Amino acid sequence: MDAVRTTCAYCGVGCGILATRTGERSVAIKGDPEHPANHGRLCSKGTHLGETVGLEGRLLHPMIGKKRASWDKALDLVAKRFRQTIAEHGPDSVAFYVSGQLLTEDYYVANKLMKGFIGSANIDTNSRLCMSSAVAGHNRAFGEDVVPASYEDLDSADLFVLVGSNTAWCHPVVYQRIRARCDAGAKLVVIDPRRTETADEADLHLPIRPGSDVALMNGLLAHCRTNGLIDESFLARSVSVPEDFWDKVGEGSDLWSVAKACDLPPADLRRFFELFAAHPRTVTLFSQGVNQALRGTDQVNAIVNVHLATGRIGKKGAAPFSITGQPNAMGGREVGGLASTLAAHMDFAADNVARVERFWAAPNMACKPGLKAVDLFRAVGEGRIKALWVMATNPAVSMPDAGRVREALAACPFVVVSDVIAETDTSKFAHVRLPAAAWGEKDGTVTNSERRVSRQRALLDLPGEAMPDWWIVANVARRMGWRTAFAYDRPAEIFREHARLSTYQNDGARLFALPGQAAIGNEAYDKLAPFRWGGEPFAEGRFPTPDGKARLVPVQQGPLHEPLPKWPMTLNTGRYRDHWHTMTRTGLSPKLARHRDEPLVEVHPDDAAELGLTDRGLARVSTPQGESVFRVTFSTGQRRGELFTPIHWTDQQATGGRTGLLPRPLVDPHSGQPGFKATPAAIAPVALGWRGFLLATGEAKRPDCLWATRVRVPGGVLYELAGEGEPGQLDALLPKGERVEAFDRARGSRRVAVLQDGKLAAALFVTREGLLPSRDWLIAQIGEAAGPAVLAGAPPGAREDRGPIVCLCFDVGLKTIVQAVASQQLTSVEAVGAALSAGTNCGSCRPAIRRLIEESRSAVNG
Structure with a gap:
């Protein structure tokens, strides 16, 4: 069988894959050397996608309660209950909660149904939890949610500033592109409270105090102004500067004040400022560490302000770069998957509402933003939302204050869940479960972090009675009375409509437009090659604002989190290298599962000694919202007084490790994104028998x-x-x-x-x-x-103990690497790769290998 060109199911890098079907439910996976996002590279998760396409745990038939039902009966019930709820309580009494796992075509149909036909904007997405502060920051600065960078910029930058991103683990293919440039002489600065694997390889690591990013970036901007690095001609031509902007930036932005606010050595801060000054071709990449904060939007604008003021935007190798977490977070933003936007990058201005209403011939057009994720589930709990449809996501795990979210789901009169997996922490609250197509079975498009649209293609047959999400939503819409508007037969039809709307009465005011795709034929859609919309935005110094200018947005550092007597620790949360979201996919892979086979709480050894914690013991982490038990691991990469736990574990995999129970349901006032990164917490040992x-x-x-x-x-x-x-x-x-x-x-x-x-x-x-x-x-x-x-527990006699697996791609253990380094006198990651293959595929283990080499050298010299 010929290989199928498709796109990876995981992060927003959007890697191309060559997938070859080798059996009924087996697939051989290779990176696509022709895809511009990855040029054949894959991370460990993408490499082992073939281990996750079986039918274990799949939802294969519609279910009403605990009983199997026909599609007709299930869809009729969903349509009937939504119609009744709207008739009795109005359109704002229903809601959709959708996902960056959906394809653009799925997203488009769901958004159209809710905003144009039901008449409410109560559709939000789990991307609200990941990237909505970047969206709000882009809109404030540029007038539109446009990422002004591409992966090609990484190939020509001289300085990389990674802010709140463990790129080596979370975006390994992007990180290898960065490393290649650093090997050629570029510099790398990592700004992160934790000393991560990414920070280990940096020229400079700034273990910043959580939440002090605005102070840091304002200090950098003040330094640039003092030292003549402001691009005055670019500002005059292309940027609107508020009258009091520079006065506000200058407040408390001297080196010593910034160092104190950020809890950094002044010498390290000065070195960062000097590196930035010396390297005009700078790409600043930021991710969840910036966005998932109570002032995330201000933190985004603080970064963007520096790039605008110094003219480091719209130029080769110079840009602020938001790297997205999900495979189609960007596609969802394009079609209006967020409650705060309409489709095609339009907001709820009256002329935009009228425009979309005309295009859709919408009978009940929503005219105001809907409820964002946290407020949406609060409304469910308060009884204001009485019918909820959750698509391809698991909010009972991923939402902050997840215990309260579970109470809301349990109290909701009607809950629909369409998903790939039969049993999830969310689906147990569903009155109706609808079996959705999984990766490898569905067909459509996704958009990656650099605005590149790629095809996801089906290579496996639909199992059981599973159907694509767009089909499910469209059939409910037809049963609700809107047959003509949702008479889609294939994804290509939806894509054409999406492309037409992007250009409809768009005279260039919005950069998002797909003019070449509006009349694409079915065969051309099937063969569609990856393309990036928007070209090289801002290269001409023009921005999608009424006056064509970008805006410097005044932002000031707010109050920082202080330890509380009952909650003396600060909890940070994040991802592991080989796990994904709530592990419904990666949990099926024996190789991926062993990288971190238990949920760990990382704690500094000095804190552990004071608190009576033991390495590999158990501890209970508690916050005002809830508590959960974790395995303790000591880490000198943690700042004192801070904890780190992973987001992945659910009731399906563990009795503990439930991070979602812990964060506060507090959000950024501009984006509505929850602040997962600085929760007041306490930790105590658990005595074991x-x-x-x-x-x-x-x-x-x-x-x-x-x-x-x-x-x-x-x-x-x-x-x-x-x-x-x-x-x-x-x-x-x-x-x-x-x-x-x-x-x-x-x-x-x-x-x-x-x-x-x-x-x-x-x-x-x-x-x-x-x-x-x-x-x-x-x-x-x-x-x-x-x-x-x-x-x-071991064979008779001596045996080789490989130790914990370091390189998942080639199954190489820690002790194997240490022994090879010592016996063969290996002195570089490349030498280890030549000897053992370790680190030669996705490269996410290279920081760990480099650390083992350094430790071995220290032991010899010690």
Whole structure:
């Protein structure tokens, strides 16, 4: 079978993929060397996409309550309940909550139904949680949500400033492009409270105090003005400067005041200012660390102000660059997936409302913004929204104050969930569940961080009764009475309509336009090559504002978070390298799952000593909103007084690690984006009576104990276990078969292996005080012939211990790398790659390899 050119399912880099179907539900994955976003490179998640296309856990049929239903019955019920709710309570009593996982065509149909035909703007997206502060900042500065950069800018920049982004982990393919330029002499500055893998490779790391970004950027701008770096001619020609702008920038922006506000050494701050001054071709990349803040929009504008004032925009290798988190966050922004916008980059100005109304022939056009995500779920909880449709996302996990969101879902009279997965933390509240097509089965377009539109193409048959999201929404719309307006037969029709709307009565006032696509034929759509809309925006110094000028936006540093007596710590949240969102996809991959197989709370060793925490012990993290248990790991990369937890774990995978329960439901006043990055918190150790793990073929019921985290392993599942008091009825979790057991009463240890036809079907290891064996050898024995030796957790005699996996792409362990560095005297990441292949694919492990080389060198010289 020929390879299908498609686009990755994960982040906003938008990597091209060559996917070759090798069986009914198996796919071989390679990077597409011709795609301009990645030129054949893939990160670990993209590389292992083929492990995630099976049907495990899939929702394959419509469900009403707990019973399977026909599509006709399910769609009729959804349409009927939405019609009744609107008739009784008005259009603002219903809402959609959608996702950056949708394709542009899906997004377009949902937005059209809600805003043009139902008559409410109560449609918001999980991109509100990721990038809406960037949207608001762009609109304030440029007049439109336009990212003024491309990946080609990375190839010519002389200085990279990464703000609030662990790019090496979260956008590895972009990061490798940055590293290639740095290897050629460019400089890298990382601004992040944590010393991440990205910061490890920087020329300068500024571990900034959380939330002090405005002070830092205003200080940089004041330094530029003092030292004659302001581009006065560009400002006069292309930028509107408020009368008191420079006075406000100058307040408290001297070096010493900024260093104090940001909690940075003045010498490091000065070096940053000097690096910026010395390298006019600067790209500043920012992500969640900037956006997910209570003053995220101001932080975005503080960055943009520096670039506008110094003329570092609209030029090769010089731009502020918002790098998006989801595969189609940008496409959703283009079609109006946010409650605060209309389609085609239009706002709710009266002439825009009238324009879209004419184009759609809309009978009930929304004329004002709807409820943003946090307010939307608050309205559900208060009973103002009585019918809710959640598409391709999991707000019971991802929203701040997720416990309150769950209460709202439970109280809502009618909840619809259309999703790929049957059982999620959100779907358990659904009255109707609708089976949606997954990556590899659906067909449409996505837009990446650099405004590049690419095709996602189907390469697998639709399983069961699953259908594309656009089809589901359109069929509900038809049943609600709007047959002609939603009479779509294929995604190409929707794309053409989307393109026509982008140019409809658009005389160039909006840069977003797809004029070449408005009449695209079905065959041309099928063959559509990646293209970037907007060309090279702002290259001529013109901006999509009434006067053609960009705007410097006065922003000042607000009050910073101070520790509270009851909540003395500050909680930060984020992503892991090999996991994605709530792991409904990456959790299916045995290789991806092992990178971080438990949810960790990272804490500085000095804080841990004061608080009585032990490395690899358990701790309870609590906030005013809720609490959850995490595995403790010590990290000198954490600032004192701060914690970090991952966002990925759900009730489906663990009894703890529920980060979404912890953040406050407080939002940026301009964008409505929640402030996930600085939550008042406390942490305390959890006393354990026992520890253990359960390994089993196939599936195993989750143990009922304090700590039980599940990951997929080859041939089965692995649960890490811990509890208070004595172990419960763990034997009940073991399958039937021949049991081989061993006891060590002195240490309170018990080891049980279950054999079926002489092959290992399960293993349970529990101890109070003893050691637990490495899981790797036992995992390899699952389903294999085994005997009493499995109780040792290792084969007789010596064996190679690879240590934790560092390079996922080539399955290379830490100890293997350390041994090779020592025995072969390897002195560079490239040398390790030549010897072991580690670090030669996606490159996200290169910082870790470099650190191991440096540690080995220090040990030798020490």
